[in-house]
Amino acid sequence: xxxxxxxxxxxxxxxxxxxxxxxxxxxxxxxxxxxxxxxxxxxxxxxxxxxxxxxxxxxxxxxxxxxxxxxxxxxxxxxxxxxxxxxxxxxxxxxxxxxxxxxxxxxxxxxxxxxxxxxxxxxxxxxxxxxxxxxxxxxxxxxxxxxxxxxxxxxxxxxxxxxxxxxxxxxxxxxxxxxxxxxxxxxxxxxxxxxxxxxxxxxxxxxxxxxxxxxxxxxxxxxxxxxxxxxxxxxxxxxxxxxxxxxxxxxxxxxxxxxxxxxxxxxxxxxxxxxxxxxxxxxxxxxxxxxxxxxxxxxxxxxxxxxxxxxxxxxxxxxxxxxxxxxxxxxxxxxxxxxxxxxxxxxxxxxxxxxxxxxxxxxxxxxxxxxxxxxxxxxxxxxxxxxxxxxxxxxxxxxxxxxxxxxxxxxxxxxxxxxxxxxxxxxxxxxxxxxxxxxxxxxxxxxxxxxxxxxxxxxxxxxx
Numbered sequence: 480x481x482x483x484x485x486x487x488x489x490x491x492x493x494x495x496x497x498x499x500x501x502x503x504x505x506x507x508x509x510x511x512x513x514x515x516x517x518x519x520x521x522x523x524x525x526x527x528x529x530x531x532x533x534x535x536x537x538x539x540x541x542x543x544x545x546x547x548x549x550x551x552x553x554x555x556x557x558x559x560x561x562x563x564x565x566x567x568x569x570x571x572x573x574x575x576x577x578x579x580x581x582x583x584x585x586x587x588x589x590x591x592x593x594x595x596x597x598x599x600x601x602x603x604x605x606x607x608x609x610x611x612x613x614x615x616x617x618x619x620x621x622x623x624x625x626x627x628x629x630x631x632x633x634x635x636x637x638x639x640x641x642x643x644x645x646x647x648x649x650x651x652x653x654x655x656x657x658x659x660x661x662x663x664x665x666x667x668x669x670x671x672x673x674x675x676x677x678x679x680x681x682x683x684x685x686x687x688x689x690x691x692x693x694x695x696x697x698x699x700x701x702x703x704x705x706x707x708x709x710x711x712x713x714x715x716x717x718x719x720x721x722x723x724x725x726x727x728x729x730x731x732x733x734x735x736x737x738x739x740x741x742x743x744x745x746x747x748x749x750x751x752x753x754x755x756x757x758x759x760x761x762x763x764x765x766x767x768x769x770x771x772x773x774x775x776x777x778x779x780x781x782x783x784x785x786x787x788x789x790x791x792x793x794x795x796x797x798x799x800x801x802x803x804x805x806x807x808x809x810x811x812x813x814x815x816x817x818x819x820x821x822x823x824x825x826x827x828x829x830x831x832x833x834x835x836x837x838x839x840x841x842x843x844x845x846x847x848x849x850x851x852x853x854x855x856x857x858x859x860x861x862x863x864x865x866x867x868x869x870x871x872x873x874x875x876x877x878x879x880x881x882x883x884x885x886x887x888x889x890x891x892x893x894x895x896x897x898x899x900x901x902x903x904x905x906x907x908x909x910x911x912x913x914x915x916x917x918x919x920x921x922x923x924x925x926x927x928x929x930x931x932x933x934x935x936x937x938x939x940x941x942x943x
Contacts, residue, residue, distance in 0.1 A: 501552055509552055511857040512544070516849040525925075528850065532557055535843045536735045539567040543758035544854060545765055545827065545834035553759045559840070560731040562738070570714060572728045572755045573838040574743065575823050576816030577638070579717070579754035580683050582764060584628045584788060584800020585779055586706045586750075587686055592784050595693050598625040602685060607692040609652055611685065616668040624689060626672050627682040628799045629792040633670030636681030639663055639752055641744030641819060644720075648747045651688055651698075655681075676794035680751035687750035698749050709778050711763045715756035717749045729755065730840040732820015739820045752818060758836035765827035765834040768812065772829055789829070807862025815844065822847055831861050875930070875939050882931060884940045887922040889931065903930045 501509065516526045532540060538561055543553035555567035565571075590596035596605065601621035603610050611622060617633065626632035640662060642648055649661035657665030666681035687698050694701050699717040707715050716722070721729060731742040746753040770776035771785040780788065788799040789812055796802050801812040809828055816823035822844035827834035835854045837847040855863050881892040891900070894917055902911040902921070910929070913919045921929075924942050931938045 505552055508857055509554065512542075512850070512853045515853040515856055516846070517852050517856070526849070528556060531846050531849055535841070535846045537839050537841045537843060537846055538733045538736070539571070539730055540837065540839040540846065540850075541567050541569065541571060541573065541758050542835065542837045542850060543569070543762045544858070545762050545769075545832065546858060548766055548769055548832035550759060550762045550766070553762075559729075560738070560742070561733075561736075565727075567730065567840075569759050570728065570757060571730050572714065572725070572757050573730050573823060573840060574732070574746070574752075574816070574818045574821040575754040575756050575761070575838070576752050576818035576821055577680070578756075578761065578814050578816040578823050578825060579750060579752050580628075580680075581800040581814045581825075582702065582706055582712075582754060583683060583686060583690075583750040585764070586690055586702050587624060587628055588784055588788050588799060589705055589779050590690065590693055592780050596624060596689070599623050602627065602689065605689055605692070606685075609655060609688060612667070614668060616671065618671040620672050622672045622682075622685075624686060625792060625799070627686040627689075629794070629797050630676050630678045630682065631673055631793045631797070632679060632682045632685075633668050633672045633674055633677060634666055634679040634682040634685075635669045636663055636666050636684075637678055638680045638817075639746065639748040641746050641752075643744065644741035646745070648719075648745060651684065651691070651747075654684055654748060655688065673793060676797045680748065683751040684748055687748075690750075702749075706779065707760075710767045712756065712760040715754060715760045717753050717755075719747050719749055719753045720745045721755060725755075730821070732818070732840050734820065734842050743821075744819055746818065752816075756838075758838055761825050761836040761838075762834060765825060765836070766832075769827060769829070769832055769834070805862075809860070809862040811863070815847075817844065824848070824851065826851060828860065833858060833860055875937055882938055882940060884921075884942065886943065887920065889919045889921055889940070891917055891919070898933060901932045903932065904928075 513528045516528060516531050537557060539557035539559050541555045544551050553569040555569055555571060557567055559565040559567045559571045591598055600623060602624060622632045647660045653661045654663065655666050657663060666684060670677060690701055691698050702717045732739040767776055767778055768785060771780055771782055774782040789801060789803060791798050791803050796804065801814055804811045809831055811826055811828050813826040821840055823838040824847045825836040835851055837850050839846065883890040898915055900913045900916065900919060901909055904910055910924060921942055926942055928941055931940060
């Protein structure tokens with residue numbers, strides 16, 4: 480009996496840290512979110528958060544949910560550091576990785592708001608301590624700050640790999656020019672600017688230097704004083720390496736069950752990947768953007784400047800530091816983050832006051848998407864799901880494709896040349912695909928009505 484008690488106690492600590500005390504309706508939504516992780520569909524197999532953390536070998540995870548323009552709840556699961564027996568709490572800090580770019584763009588936009596920066600001027604007219612070396616690749620077109628923060632500058636260096644604790648860290652100038660001890664190539668043109676979207680953490684690093692040159696501050700100080708603190712992100716920081724007095728707050732990064740050497744990597748590329756934060760703090764960023772879009776807050780930007788930041792620039796989805804999706808009657812802004820040992824994701828609505836932030840200390844971001852899907856389903860986010868195919872009765876062809884449905888697979892008699900099959904649920908959402916297959920595995924689907932679509936037909940079937 481005692482052994483069983485201690486097992487239950489440990490599991491309770493691992494998967495229910497910092498639940499807080501919430502009203503009964505919120506507690507019920509938390510339970511629903513925790514037990515409905517899925518691939519994003521309403522009627523497929525559902526899992527609990529504990530099951531998926533175990534399946535994906537996730538050591539620790541933290542989530543915060545925005546509802547009605549406020550943080551409705553936040554919770555931690557698993558271990559910030561398994562060896563030290565430090566559980567994840569809502570205060571545990573994770574590497575935000577590329578989500579750093581969203582806050583960086585807000586910092587750049589604050590300089591624009593203060594009339595200290597022209598977003599559309601040649602960056603070499605703004606930079607003081609370093610100049611970008613244009614060459615023939617740019618075809619005499621000039622790069623602007625707007626290009627840098629929307630990934631339309633035509634620059635290279637997608638991301639950065641980080642440095643070990645014992646490594647000598649490069650200066651920002653060594654990073655820009657790819658000089659040792661920098662472990663990345665120089666940041667240079669690969670396309671003419673303004674031509675198209677091409678993700679570039681390198682370009683974001685030039686925007687970091689612009690902020691430093693304009694303000695004569697270190698980047699971490701500029702962001703702390705002008706962005707993080709004003710919107711209430713007081714637990715977060717861009718300082719690299721992390722301050723000694725904050726190290727007990729930091730999650731350890733893991734590859735499966737193995738901690739990274741030194742617990743985490745150092746990211747001197749602060750604007751591109753250097754933010755340490757937690758979901759509750761990042762929700763404050765989401766909420767400030769939402770309130771500003773509604774004209775109800777201007778802690779950093781006016782409504783007009785926030786709308787500019789959230790408007791795709793050249794590309795259809797890449798705005799300034801965020802990516803914009805319009806799946807239906809509501810728009811959403813989002814960004815993901817990937818550093819070794821850390822995965823993060825946030826999504827916020829434009830007008831509905833909903834959002835979510837999920838961070839974990841692993842190499843796996845699938846669980847983040849599965850958990851977002853649960854939040855979307857439980858909170859019924861407006862317009863988030865858009866049927867991919869019309870499965871109304873008049874579109875169903877009865878006899879054109881011959882299929883036989885079994886418990887775990889569908890057998891197809893008349894295989895088409897270069898066939899591609901898709902399976903949809905009642906909502907018209909895709910659940911499976913298969914190419915050149917005589918047998919399609921449907922073991923992961925729950926019982927119910929589905930539709931198989933091929934070049935010839937949409938065929939209705941029931942999985943018992």
